[in-house]
Amino acid sequence: MSPARSGAKRMAVKQDEAASLSQRKLAAVLKNVTSLIRGKDEAVELALVALLAGGHVLIEDVPGVGKTMLALALAHSIKCPFRRIQFTNDTVPADILGMMVYSRKDETFRFVQGPIFAGVVLADEINRSSPKTQSALLEAMTERKVSIENRVFDLPEPFMVIATQNPTEFHGTFPLPESQLDRFLLRLRIGYPNRQAEREILQRDIGPDSIAELPEVIDQAEVLAARAEAAQVRIDDSLLDYILDLAARTREDDRLSVGVSPRGTLMLKRAAQALAFLRGRGYALPDDVKALAGPVWAHRVSPAGGAHAHGAAEEAEAIMADILERTPLAV
Numbered sequence: 001m002s003p004a005r006s007g008a009k010r011m012a013v014k015q016d017e018a019a020s021l022s023q024r025k026l027a028a029v030l031k032n033v034t035s036l037i038r039g040k041d042e043a044v045e046l047a048l049v050a051l052l053a054g055g056h057v058l059i060e061d062v063p064g065v066g067k068t069m070l071a072l073a074l075a076h077s078i079k080c081p082f083r084r085i086q087f088t089n090d091t092v093p094a095d096i097l098g099m100m101v102y103s104r105k106d107e108t109f110r111f112v113q114g115p116i117f118a119g120v121v122l123a124d125e126i127n128r129s130s131p132k133t134q135s136a137l138l139e140a141m142t143e144r145k146v147s148i149e150n151r152v153f154d155l156p157e158p159f160m161v162i163a164t165q166n167p168t169e170f171h172g173t174f175p176l177p178e179s180q181l182d183r184f185l186l187r188l189r190i191g192y193p194n195r196q197a198e199r200e201i202l203q204r205d206i207g208p209d210s211i212a213e214l215p216e217v218i219d220q221a222e223v224l225a226a227r228a229e230a231a232q233v234r235i236d237d238s239l240l241d242y243i244l245d246l247a248a249r250t251r252e253d254d255r256l257s258v259g260v261s262p263r264g265t266l267m268l269k270r271a272a273q274a275l276a277f278l279r280g281r282g283y284a285l286p287d288d289v290k291a292l293a294g295p296v297w298a299h300r301v302s303p304a305g306g307a308h309a310h311g312a313a314e315e316a317e318a319i320m321a322d323i324l325e326r327t328p329l330a331v
Contacts, residue, residue, distance in 0.1 A: 020280075022222065022225060022226040022229055022277075023226075023277065023278070023280050025217055025218045025222060025226070026048065026052070026218070026226060026277075026278055027278075027280070028217045028218075029048065029074075029077045029078060029217045029218055030044060030045060030048060030278070032073065032077045032214050032215065032217055033047075033048075033070065033073040033074055033077055035214070036066075036069055036073050036206055036210055036211070036214070037066050037069060037070050037073065037190070038193055038197035038198075038200050038201055038206070039193040039194050039196070039197030039198075040066065040190050040191070040193065040197075043070070043188050043189070043190045043191075044070065044074075045275075045278065046186060046188050046295055047070060047074060047162070047188075048074075048274075048278055049185075049186070049271050049274045049275050049278060049292070050160065050185045050186055050271075050274075051074070051078070051158065051160055051223065051227075052226060052227055052230045052274035052277060052278060053185055053227075053230070053267075053270040053271050053273070053274040054158075054227060054270070055160075055184070055185025055186065055267065055270070055271070056141050056160060056161040056162070056163065056183065056184050056185055057160070057161070057162045057163070057184060057185065057186060057187075057188065058126075058163050058164075058165070058176075058181070058184040058186070058187045058188075058299065059162060059163070059164045059165075059187075059188055059189065059190065060164075060165055060166075060167045060187060060188075060189055060313065061164070061166070061167070061189050061190050061191065062166060062167075062168060063166065065190045065191060065192060065193075066190050067122075067124075067162070067164045067190060068084070068122060068124070068208070069206075069207075069208065069211075070162070070190070071084075071120055071122040071162045072122075072208060072211050073211055073214060074120060074162075075119060075120035076211050076214050076216065077214060077215075077216065077217045077218070078119070078120075078158070078216075078217070078218050078219070078220065078223050079216045079218070079219045079220060080118070080119025080120050080158065080220055080223075081118040081119050081120075081156070082118060082119070082120050082121075082122070083115035083116070083117075083118035083120075083121050083122070084115070084121075084122040084124060085115050085116070085121065085122065085123050085124065086124050086125065087123060087124060087125050087126050087127075087128045087129040087133070088125075088128055088129065089128055089129065089130065091128075091129045091130075091133050092132075092133060093132065093133055093136035093137075094114065095114065095115075095133075096114050096115065096116050096133065096136060096137055096140075097114045097116055097136060097140060097146045097148065098111060098112050098113045098114035098116075098117070098146065098148065098153075099111075099112055099114070099148065100112075100148060100149050109149070111148060111151065111153060113153070114146075116137070116140055116146065116155065117146075117153075117155060117156060118156065118159075119156055119158055119159060119160065119220060120160050120162065121159075121160070121161045121162070122162050122163075122164070123137060123161055123162070123163040123164070124163075124164050125164060125165060125166065126163040126164065126165055126176070127165040127166075127173040127174055127175055127176060128173055128174070129174065130174060131174055134174065134176060134180060135180070137161070137163075138180050138183045140155065141161050141183055142183055144157070144159055156220075157220070157224060158220060158223045158224060158227070163184070167313065178258060178300070178302060181299045181300065182261060182263060182264070182300055184299065185267055185270075185271060185296065186271065186292070186295040186296045186299075187295060187298060187299040187313075188295055226277070229277060230273055230274045230276075230277035230278075231270070231273060232282075233273035233274075233276045233277050233281070233282055233283060233284055234282060234283040234284070235269060235272065235273060235283070235284040236283070236284075238329070239272070239284055239285075239286060239289060240269065242286060242289060242327075242329050243265055243268055243269060243272075243289060244265065245327055246260075246289075246293060246297075246323060246324070246327050247259065247260045247264065247265045249323045249326075249327055250297065250301050250320075250323060253319065253323065254304065255303060255304055255319050256301050256302060256303060256304060256316075256319060257302045257303070257304040257305070258300075258301055258302040259301060260297050260300050260301060261300065264296070264297055264300045267296055268289065268292060268293060268296045268297065271292045271296050272284045272288040272289050272292055275288045275291065275292060276288050286329050290324055293320060293324055294317055294320050294321060294324075297320055298313070298316045298317045298320045299313070299316070301316050301319070301320065302316070303315045303316055303319065
């Protein structure tokens with residue numbers, strides 16, 4: 001074997017070893033978080049998919065099922081600063097982004113960062129704030145920067161928002177419009193634990209204080225490196241055609257007034273790559289797309305004549321499941 005080919009082979013082996021190390025560490029993060037969020041492995045895996053794909057998560061669920069614990073455990077596991085923003089009807093953009101404050105000592109204005117300047121941000125009950133405040137948060141989520149008084153401040157990386165809203169309460173809320181829902185990579189529900197998982201929660205008395213018992217598994221630089229590796233996961237042309245076929249079905253279905261946007265197809269592709277990497281593969285499978293089409297797309301489509309309510313969300317999920325069932329894989 002020539003020295004050049006030998007060197008290339010050694011480089012390939014090293015790259016494989018590095019990828020395997022990232023995947024093993026991510027598997028350890030998954031195990032770490034699920035040790036506290038009992039019986040909800042799928043929800044935790046979806047949150048990690050969003051982290052790897054550089055996206056944000058919207059959790060629609062009732063209080064007390066572990067939304068805050070999920071965000072706290074994830075932030076602790078990846079050694080990222082965590083901030084929680086409790087949204088109310090009087091929350092203003094400055095409460096989230098920060099503001100310019102005059103310093104008498106220096107006779108200058110300086111920027112005081114808001115709580116959005118953190119690695120993992122829990123935006124609790126986002127639908128209780130005004131549309132203006134929601135827009136300020138969602139713009140920062142998309143641009144990954146904050147603009148104040150004609151100055152631009154970059155947000156830290158990795159940066160991930162986990163937003164929550166209670167699907168059963170509508171009084172005094174401001175539902176997110178389709179254009180803003182589209183900014184979230186995926187929507188998920190945690191749901192109630194099964195009996196065995198809830199028994200374990202009671203026996204171990206799992207609560208926010210339990211976070212300190214978790215080991216820190218991976219640091220911020222390693223998260224960014226894993227994200228770059230996940231973006232290189234191979235996705236076959238036939239799988240891209242499958243995603244396009246699914247998107248076309250959502251746009252043609254009479255049961256939907258709004259189909260999936262091009263941003264939605266791109267987000268599903270990135271999420272499928274992230275899930276494949278998280279599951280230890282360097283290539284995506286149709287099962288990755290099928291597992292993610294609902295969480296990534298159901299909040300991006302609108303049932304015909306439907307309202308922004310829990311029933312509309314469930315209807316959208318049912319329609320997406322039917323489209324998946326009826327759409328064959330492109331060969």
